[in-house]
Amino acid sequence: MVMGVDILTPAEVMAACTDALGLDATAMDLTAHEALAAALRRTASFRCPITPAGLVALTARPLEGLAGDGPSLRETLAGILESLVASGDLLEVSEVDNATLRRRRMLYLGPPAFVRRSGGAFLLLGVRPEGASLVGESLAVLIEHEHHLRIINAASGTDIATLLDDYGLHEVSQEVWLRCPLMAPAIDVLREKDLHLEAAGPSGEIPGLRLLDAAAPTNYYKGRWREPSARDTGRYVARRTQAYGSDLWCYVEVVGGQPQRFVDFPLDGSLARGADEAWHLQAAIDAVRGHPQRVRVTRDASVNVLSLFAPPPSWLQRRWDRRGLPIAARGALVSYALMPGEVEEELAFVTKMLWLDIDVEV
Template sequence: MIEVIEPGTVVATTVSLFGMDREETGVLAPSYLAAVLRRLAGFLCPCSPRTLVRTMIDSHRGLVVDEDSFEELVERSIEALVAIGDLLELSDVALVGEQVRSTWLVAAPPAFVARPSGSAFILGLSADEQTPLPTEMRTRVVNRFGVRYIEPLPGEDLATALRELGLRELSNAAWMKCPKTLPATDLLASYNAKLSACLPSGGIPDLLVLDGSRDTRSYRRRWGLPGLLTGNFVVRRSQTFGSDLWGYAQLRDGIPLTLLDLPLHGDRFRGCDAAWRLQMAIDAVALRSQGYRLRSDEHGATIDLFSPIPKWARRRLAVVGSEVDPDGCLMSFRVAAGELATEEKFLKDMLYLNRTANEEGH
């Protein structure tokens, strides 16, 4: 007998199978998106990000009303999984039989990062389980905005227990490694010097330009065609396979003269990480620094961000604090009162961000 199943029933069943919090039953919930993407990635990886996005959308037809908005959320969730360390990006992967280089997603091996509090972040995945742990340990996993962690039981040495289960331990220092601190002027001057040394690029098809003169609180609206722009700009262009390619280009009346590919040769961080930080430096030097909003109460504060940040910055904020529901912004992090001054200094020194608003009592 054929039975018609309501979309809500399908989602509720999926939530139950993944052992997720019943409060996050919607297909748009960050924890739901992260859990399903991990499961799909376990089967599909290595693959291009577009393959993962397309498969996710195809598997949810009839469950979402606005596929365009859903696609944007899926792309953002994949970015979060890469930032956390569940998925790895491998650049310069040659496709078999084709002279194409692209960015692939690879499932990170099961690992954990011990926190000073005794809890541990769980990273990586496998084709068999999205969280490769025994059932008893898996039931203790807390999934918060795609970040998975386990709190220790009284008297438990959680790190030792996880090592004995075969998970690889990553040090906090290695997992949260950041580039060196540089003033915005020095960072921008370094990129400009490298760009000046590049050979003429010729025409670049499908070029999109990140125009810093546009509204800094709407990241997507800052992207557009070159038009008649003149100057040095962060750019990206699509490719047949894999993620977009990032770069820094000199334009004259919208025509590219030179192009510097990002990331730089030997840089361990991703192209988008380098580009986002470079754009923050460009904005700061132009005296239009990107901003963050602070919502304070007696227990701490919530930092609201309006543009993407490099994965090393996202990891730090997730470790020091915790990611929470964004409120009229791109992403938000809850930070304890005792950590706030240090993290605000980090945002200013490393990302050149300025506090633009301070809302009390939230």
């Protein structure tokens, strides 16, 4: 018996992979954020628990050459992964490795769940193991993919909530979904973290330390990161490498470029996200220094866009996941389209919680 071998073009391979992820290959290709988010979920369903860096590497490997080159693809995947963790598709846990006795970040599958969005739609959350579908075919065909989000719009005559419950998805209450830190002045947030740092013992050398430079412009997040130099004296949000696992978030005191002491984030338990504490603290530092981070408002008759230039803590992303849609916008790290009637409330929220200044762009 002679077996035939079909030779596929890269475009045909990309279309086949997109279809395999349960997406419409005629509407998007494998480079779309929706497809990359689906690829991360699928890899996680087979490989969790795993480190964030490990998940990005395993997802990127079969996509390289199809969905971009290595470094840029991994950077894009890492950004999408942050959104998946913030929304609850995956859970990030800080835990101690029994073999090395070192703390590391591990990812676990988020439980199947849903949240009611403003406007009556449903936001789907979680990942089932072994590549299993989150819902049955009757609902799967109704799912709309927007960046990292999976949304089912309310259908006339169909009780979507009951069907989701029948498929084993539990409803997350608005109270739980919108939970966030207590509102406080920026100086109080900074002082609280300073007290923890001042109670820490001497650190000695910290391998792979990188500082988030508070003196650098706040409108280019990536450009704020650098290695310590002899001119550095102060306290910084930072990341440090470890032999096994992803980089850890921390708050460090430096004198003449040499670390003196540090505390790792999260401070308040393994289920909190270190990144959330770090980004919240950096917003406080910027505000106290008199150079607050900014939110840009682009107004239109039908929709307004809110753009951020630093990563949002997960509690802010969840809030905007419920009310808006993530989109790409010029020069911004994160942007959401919201209805005009919702914008003022969200601006009031971010100015109080993250002390942001507002730029209005007509």
